Amino acid sequence: MNNSIIKTRDITKVYNGSSVQTQALRGASIDLPRGSFTAIVGPSGHGKSTLMHIIGGLDRPTEGTVFINEQELSRMDNAGLAKLRSERIGFVFQFFNLLQNLTAAENVETAMLFAKVPEKEQGKRARALLEAVGLADKADAKPGQLSGGQQQRVAIARALANDPDILLMDEPTGNLDSAAEAGVLELLRSLHQKGKTLVVVTHNAEIARKAEQVITIRDGRVL
Ligand SMILES: Nc1ncnc2c1ncn2[C@@H]1O[C@H](COP(=O)(O)OP(=O)(O)O)[C@@H](O)[C@H]1O
Ligand SMILES: [Mg+2]
Structure with a gap:
């Protein structure tokens, strides 16, 4: 398919531990x-x-090829990958990965440092993003003062900081109660409507039902 924004071909990954290899x-x-x-x-x-x-350029495959926007990642050096990540891809992780001694707004701003957003704009943009995820009143709160669902929405705002085309989320509701989960799901739907490409690893049946396609990975292969 030519209009694929994300394309992988025959990727393998072997982790070489000190005593064991994991494929x-x-x-x-x-x-x-x-x-x-x-x-x-x-x-x-x-x-x-x-x-x-590997799709997000955080790690490289052992074999095989990855194309993002028709750019082949294996041809890019680490600086090129870092640039691609900061400009085109937003990541959301299961455990939020927020910096505990920064406020919500400052956490969102951290994503803009690398993308060279003018300093004056960073704070404004961070607040606008927090408002968009329903956290306008929490911009100055630290993660410890927020619920799990709120922290995950801060993480999503951070992932959106540079207006990426692609959002990759690894079990974004894995540590949320069902009310918080519903909030994140609603946010995913609105991002999808805005044209973002969403890839969500999930054990949540509701998210899988809302997705347009479901890919099952078993033993390192796509079923
Ligand atoms: N950095 C790593 N070093 C060594 N082994 C790893 C590493 N990351 C993942 N693995 C191993 O690779 C396999 C796949 O892990 P992972 O991709 O995290 O699975 P999943 O996300 O489906 O739970 C597992 O056996 C895991 O232990
Ligand atoms: Mg995992």
Whole structure:
């Protein structure tokens, strides 16, 4: 497919530990159209996070090719990958990964440092993003003063800081109660409507049902 924003071909990944080798991916090929909403499901330990990290340029495959926007990642050096990540891709992790001694607004601003947003604009933009995820009144709160659902919405605002085309989320509701989960799900729907390409690793049946396509990963392969 030519209009795929994310395309992988036969990716394998071997982790070389000190005593054991783990083959996390055994030839995974996927094509995700621009603007699509994809859920990635499968048992724990079968390679879902590894696939997300490779798609997002956080890690490199052992073999195989990855194209983002028709750019082949293996041809890019680490600086090129970092630039791609900061400009085109937003990441959301299961455990939020917020900096505890920064406020919500400052956490969102951290994502803009690398993308060279003028300093004057950073604070304004961070607040606008927090407002967009329903946290206008929490901009000056630190993560410890926020619920899990609120922290995850801060993390989503941070992922949106540079207006990426692609949002990769690894179990974004894995640590949320059902009310917070519903809030995040609603946010995903509105981002999808705005044309973002969403890829969500999830065990949440509701998210998988809302997605346009579901990819199952088992034993490092796409079923
Ligand atoms: N950095 C790493 N070093 C060594 N092994 C890893 C590393 N990351 C993941 N693995 C192993 O790779 C396999 C796939 O892991 P992962 O992609 O995290 O699975 P999932 O997200 O589906 O739970 C597992 O056996 C895991 O232990
Ligand atoms: Mg995982």
